[in-house]
Amino acid sequence: MNDVVNSPLENEIQALVDGRLDPARRVEVEAWLAAHPDEAARVRDMSAQRAAVEDAFSGLLDRPVPARLRSAVEGRVQTAPVMRGWPRWWRWLSSGRRAAGSQMKR
């Protein structure tokens, strides 16, 4: 019966993997896992998965920021590239009017 009381919810399992479970509950869940090897193996795999994701993608933060993105933040670029394929009237409505005159020659 104690087992039923302590049996963790799936949300708590995910929070344990993400290090977001509160410490007191974490102790209880880990004790429960010690008695449930299948679920413990699942938690181990999911934790390894999490670590692999952190490893695999951390290097992508070090790439130098391209000039066009800096220009965008400085407010010097007003045309959104995703919208390039959109109808002309839409581009005119959403950005053409703001960029009147000087931007016309682009």
Add this chain to the structure above:
Amino acid sequence: MARASFDLIEPHIPSLRRYALVLLRHDEQRADDLVQDCLVRALSRWHLWRRPGNLRAWLFTILHNIYVNDVARAAARPDVVEIQDYFPAMAVPPNQADRIQLREVVTAIQGLPDEQRQTLLLVTMEGFSYDETADITGVPIGTVMSRLSRARDKVRGSVAEDAPPRGRRVT
């Protein structure tokens, strides 16, 4: 104002680019187009950002919405790029067990349904809380939790399929 917004937004560009790049399966051109669009929209809506708010989550919300509304819809799902091609750092001798695991995990993530993939990446790669992830993706937190759980089980299943079985006899 332009200066202030630049100083505040600029530190978040690297993680926005990383998220966009992984979402778009390492198509650098389209990923930076997406980020640029996100930045342009953020500036045009700068007055809507409530200080002191969570600027990073706000920027990711804008990027998410552009991706869902404009980018993902427009593009047929591309073939998954060979992982070695897009992670030069990962092109290591295949006899290193943990590296194999890394590649398998990344490949499995790229094969997930888009909503599960976004949720998993926001929580694990970007370290957003469940609440923040719910806000960014515009769903209740319960949906975030179930997507996360399903995503992790699927990745676990794919990795187990690819890996040589341990402690089990193959006949």
